[in-house]
Amino acid sequence: MRRREFIKASAAGLAASTISTVGCGTSSDLVGDGRKRRILLHGGVVLTLDPRVGDFEKADVLIDGPRIARIAPTISAGDAEVVDCSGTIVMPGFITTHHHQYETLQRSMIPDGLLTGAWPEESYGSVVQNIWTAGRIADAADPNKIVWDLGRPPYDPEDCYISELVACLSEISEGITTGTDTSQSSHTPEHTDAMIKGLMDSGRRMVYAYSAGIDRSADGQAYEFPGAMHDTTKGIGRIAKKYFSSRDQLVTLGFGGGPGPAAPGADFTGWQLARAFGASIHNHNVGGQNIVMSAAADPRNGTDWSDVTFIHCTRWQKPAWEIWRDRGAHVSIAVLIEMQMRHGMPPLQQALDHGILPSLSPDVDTNMTTDPFSLMRGAFCLQRALANDLAFPETNPGQLPVPQALTCRQVIEMATIAGAASNRVLDNVGTLTPGKEADIVVLDAHSINTWPMNNVPGTIVTMMNPRHVRDVVIAGKVVYWKGKHVGWDVDKLLGQIEQARDRVLTRINGHAKSGQLPRGNNSFTGPYRPNFLASCCDKGQNTTSPAYVLRP
Numbered sequence: 185m186r187r188r189e190f191i192k193a194s195a196a197g198l199a200a201s202t203i204s205t206v207g208c209g210t211s212s213d214l215v216g217d218g219r220k221r222r223i224l225l226h227g228g229v230v231l232t233l234d235p236r237v238g239d240f241e242k243a244d245v246l247i248d249g250p251r252i253a254r255i256a257p258t259i260s261a262g263d264a265e266v267v268d269c270s271g272t273i274v275m276p277g278f279i280t281t282h283h284h285q286y287e288t289l290q291r292s293m294i295p296d297g298l299l300t301g302a303w304p305e306e307s308y309g310s311v312v313q314n315i316w317t318a319g320r321i322a323d324a325a326d327p328n329k330i331v332w333d334l335g336r337p338p339y340d341p342e343d344c345y346i347s348e349l350v351a352c353l354s355e356i357s358e359g360i361t362t363g364t365d366t367s368q369s370s371h372t373p374e375h376t377d378a379m380i381k382g383l384m385d386s387g388r389r390m391v392y393a394y395s396a397g398i399d400r401s402a403d404g405q406a407y408e409f410p411g412a413m414h415d416t417t418k419g420i421g422r423i424a425k426k427y428f429s430s431r432d433q434l435v436t437l438g439f440g441g442g443p444g445p446a447a448p449g450a451d452f453t454g455w456q457l458a459r460a461f462g463a464s465i466h467n468h469n470v471g472g473q474n475i476v477m478s479a480a481a482d483p484r485n486g487t488d489w490s491d492v493t494f495i496h497c498t499r500w501q502k503p504a505w506e507i508w509r510d511r512g513a514h515v516s517i518a519v520l521i522e523m524q525m526r527h528g529m530p531p532l533q534q535a536l537d538h539g540i541l542p543s544l545s546p547d548v549d550t551n552m553t554t555d556p557f558s559l560m561r562g563a564f565c566l567q568r569a570l571a572n573d574l575a576f577p578e579t580n581p582g583q584l585p586v587p588q589a590l591t592c593r594q595v596i597e598m599a600t601i602a603g604a605a606s607n608r609v610l611d612n613v614g615t616l617t618p619g620k621e622a623d624i625v626v627l628d629a630h631s632i633n634t635w636p637m638n639n640v641p642g643t644i645v646t647m648m649n650p651r652h653v654r655d656v657v658i659a660g661k662v663v664y665w666k667g668k669h670v671g672w673d674v675d676k677l678l679g680q681i682e683q684a685r686d687r688v689l690t691r692i693n694g695h696a697k698s699g700q701l702p703r704g705n706n707s708f709t710g711p712y713r714p715n716f717l718a719s720c721c722d723k724g725q726n727t728t729s730p731a732y733v734l735r736p
């Protein structure tokens with residue numbers, strides 16, 4: 185018998201809402217301190233993605249404290265809280281590998297903008313990196329001439345904090361249980377600490393990939409990135425000691441420094457610095473295959489690169505891919521962003537041709553959603569579009585071989601297993617395996633727009649979107665329950681991030697240290713503001729967009 189019970193989240197001090205549960209177990213509190221209790225996910229399709237465990241058309245998953253205890257066609261509930269999962273898919277939480285979470289208050293700021301372009305062209309470089317992040321703009325004709333300088337980054341630490349927190353809760357609602365934060369916003373130690381606190385407060389599993397901010401030491405502000413070997417007073421050494429002394433916690437340490445000198449004049453590389461403090465390595469690489477070659481030529485960077493992920497990897501040629509394959513490194517593809525913003529063609533086929541299953545990343549909220557279903561569909565359709573076009577003599581006159589088309593199952597593995605491997609957490613999550621921690625999403629397939637279900641991977645990749653995410657469990661704790669966050673007042677958070685957006689924009693339009701904020705094409709009311717109703721870019725007439733005649 186099903187019965188509906190209303191129970192209250194008991195977590196101390198949290199603005200808990202009334203939670204309804206459907207179950208046939210006891211009425212104990214599912215959504216309080218979940219780590220101490222046993223939960224039985226009963227009767228769903230179970231996609232473990234672990235070949236040693238197998239997948240099940242119908243099975244039970246027993247969670248005991250933070251871990252998965254057992255997966256079998258039927259498990260006796262005993263004292264476990266039973267959650268009815270009939271009509272659902274129970275699978276590992278999605279895992280992405282690169283997201284600039286501090287930009288969450290700038291959501292969809294420049295949806296038509298390209299990656300590069302000098303002001304007044306509204307590109308990612310000019311709007312997001314210069315105005316909103318650095319607080320200064322260079323002359324379009326002379327990059328050394330600063331035409332406007334606020335004297336500080338427009339964000340305060342509290343603005344970083346709320347962006348990180350909302351990003352994490354947003355992605356929990358989309359079923360992404362682990363992410364990698366590559367926020368390039370460590371302008372001061374206080375900014376860095378606020379970002380880490382935002383991640384830790386969220387309850388989500390994360391890699392904090394410590395990255396450079398804007399050096400404003402000339403304006404009297406402390407700047408500590410990247411730190412130094414054996415130094416725990418600043419930079420990566422400081423945060424490693426303060427926050428990351430254990431790997432047995434939800435948020436672990438990564439590093440954005442590269443394989444060259446860690447800082448100007450340093451006699452150690454960024455990778456050496458990362459490894460000295462136990463951090464995984466997460467580097468951006470847009471069209472930079474030469475960095476791969478020089479990294480390989482420097483013996484200080486070692487030959488086992490299984491702790492290294494390069495993000496984008498666009499426009500690489502064969503020698504760079506061979507090094508990447510031979511040294512066991514990882515690839516993170518921001519498939520939608522790379523297509524949209526001119527990073528180069530997402531290198532799905534090149535990675536696959538070298539035996540590398542890439543992971544997927546959302547990258548920047550300024551231009552695109554983080555929705556993992558969109559990421560999976562983007563990868564699935566792009567690889568197949570390019571491969572399928574080679575099947576015709578008209579579009580493949582050189583008779584290049586037609587690559588094998590990706591399957592839905594492989595794309596799901598990109599968004600789970602490959603992400604876990606890149607984030608160095610595959611021994612703990614990424615598959616549903618007894619003994620691993622329970623990071624699980626329950627997807628509601630019994631829905632007007634997905635039922636009847638005829639193929640499970642296909643339902644996930646070709647049919648679903650975040651509205652189908654019903655429940656999310658992280659380390660055995662229910663953090664999202666029947667389509668609602670547990671323990672968070674979402675309206676309050678939305679108010680806070682809107683206020684943060686307004687604070688940052690007010691600073692941008694405030695008193696500058698030098699120069700005047702140039703009137704962009706969108707500054708039609710005087711103060712700079714993002715365009716709201718028309719195209720984000722170039723007075724609503726994006727000069728890079730094709731001309732056409734409207735035929736009503």
Ligand SMILES: [Zn+2]
Nearest residue numbers: 282366468547
């Ligand atoms: Zn990035």
